[in-house]
Amino acid sequence: MPKxxxxxxxxxxxxxxxxxKTxxxxGLLYQWDNGETQAALYDNDIATTQVCSDHSAEPDVGLKRG
Structure with missing residues (x-):
């Protein structure tokens, strides 16, 4: 069993x-007690999740888009 x-x-x-757009x-953004963040997106009343452990919890507000 992997550690x-x-x-x-x-x-x-x-x-x-x-x-x-609307x-x-x-969804909601969660922070775990070990510092990892996880996004839980709503999808037709079913939550889907994505773990973002390699990203900072702080948003990069200086990021240029488009």
Whole structure:
């Protein structure tokens, strides 16, 4: 059995994820007690998740788009 690198036990919602076009809430951003962040997106009343452990929890507001 592989050894787990980090153990996550609890998470706290730290932000809401909104659609850039409609402003509708589409998910939540969670931070685990080990510092990892995870996005939970709503999909027809079913939450889908994506772990973002290699990214900083701080947004890069200086990032140019388009």
């Amino acid at each position: 787990l690198e980090s153990v996550r036990t609890t998470a706290e919602a730290i932000g809401r994820i909104s659609c850039i 402003g509708e809430e589409i």
